[in-house]
Amino acid sequence: MKKKIKDTGTEELIKQTARTIFFAEGNFHATTQDIATAAGINRALIHYYFRSRENLFRVVLNEAMEILGNKLQQVFVTKLPFREKIEQFLDLFIDANLEYPYVEAFIISEINRTPNYEFALTTKEAERKMRHNLKQELEKEIAEGRITSMSSDQFIVCLMSLCSYPLLAKPIIKKIAKIDESGYRKFMMQQKKVILQLLFGIEKS
Numbered sequence: 001m002k003k004k005i006k007d008t009g010t011e012e013l014i015k016q017t018a019r020t021i022f023f024a025e026g027n028f029h030a031t032t033q034d035i036a037t038a039a040g041i042n043r044a045l046i047h048y049y050f051r052s053r054e055n056l057f058r059v060v061l062n063e064a065m066e067i068l069g070n071k072l073q074q075v076f077v078t079k080l081p082f083r084e085k086i087e088q089f090l091d092l093f094i095d096a097n098l099e100y101p102y103v104e105a106f107i108i109s110e111i112n113r114t115p116n117y118e119f120a121l122t123t124k125e126a127e128r129k130m131r132h133n134l135k136q137e138l139e140k141e142i143a144e145g146r147i148t149s150m151s152s153d154q155f156i157v158c159l160m161s162l163c164s165y166p167l168l169a170k171p172i173i174k175k176i177a178k179i180d181e182s183g184y185r186k187f188m189m190q191q192k193k194v195i196l197q198l199l200f201g202i203e204k205s
Contacts, residue, residue, distance in 0.1 A: 020038075023061075075089055082138070162191075
């Protein structure tokens with residue numbers, strides 16, 4: 001009896017539909033039937049390819065994290081000046097989260113629900129190298145007076161806070177600023193410049 005070959009096109013359709021429902025629309029409680037209906041397929045196909053909703057959830061999340069992690073790794077191993085690296089990070093991180101704004105909310109909810117839940121943007125060795133390089137470059141920036149004195153962990157927390165809160169608080173920001181989706185995207189593009197100014201100060205002309 002021949003082994004049945006899985007259709008990669010159908011598998012990718014399921015994953016793309018799940019990414020849209022979970023991370024673009026924020027429907028974390030979507031069922032396999034919801035996903036199947038949106039994809040225009042039979043629900044049994046989801047179980048055939050991924051065995052369970054939970055497994056599909058983790059697959060699409062891990063793939064999204066891997067793609068972002070690879071891009072971030074490429075940024076932080078370049079020989080660009082430190083400020084330009086952070087600028088590229090902002091482009092990557094904010095653009096990725098504008099496409100899938102609920103990824104971080106899911107990670108936070110999963111960590112609260114399952115304390116032992118682990119996720120990674122890249123390998124432990126690559127992460128160790130990036131953190132080491134960041135620490136060295138940050139210390140140089142501080143010594144040369146371009147950044148206020150702080151630890152590398154504090155810098156990361158400040159950077160992530162300035163990036164993440166406007167993404168997580170999207171409904172609040174849209175209501176306070178009285179802007180629509182297009183206005184919000186323009187706001188986030190401006191936020192990149194604001195973050196650079198807050199972290200590095202306004203450059204002298």
